[in-house]
Amino acid sequence: MKKLDANFNYLIDMYEDSYYPKVLVDKLKLHIVEVVDFIEASEHTTEEIQEQLDKMTIAINDLQDEFYANDSELETVARESIAETVNAILQHFNINIEIEEAIRERDW
Template identity: 35%
Template sequence: MDSFDDQYILLEELYEDSFYPDFLIDKIKYLLEDFINYVEQKPNDMTEVEDKIYELIQNANNLQYEFLDNDSEYDNLARECLIRNLEYIIQWFHLPIDLEEVLAEREWD
């Protein structure tokens, strides 16, 4: 399996909710697509994959002020949707990563 599930709609739940501006959801989607492209290259070092996940989460969190500026919020629902998408990607590629463990070990701003 070399490529990601072309039937899976990234962040579908957020796109269906008018509270979240599509152009900001697109920014998170691009982060996920970048991660997918990275994983499709079949990295061998799972520590690097974990670092990439952390970077993705941090970049998504950095969008919180843009959400606020657009009468929205990067809230728990949006974060949970992102995590569910990451879990799906990890499972799809059979990565030996426990996302909950990876996220619990990090220090967040």
């Protein structure tokens, strides 16, 4: 089974921008890592992977209040950073899901 490189850079722009509290970016990253772990565990259908992506996106949605409480928010840079990270993962694993579909449950 294919694995994601251990040195894969998640959420680069969010980690590089002090506007985003690192502890919250770490929480967000964990939700993405859960999807990677799911994909790496065994063969899954596109529908099963999309289900996990939906769960991930809803969990990220739930972090918004924590970002607000820390004078931050999931705005343009965050949206793009999340989308770029997820898209890179999908491409790495040759998963044929468009990025807009992959994060369709977002409200950020």
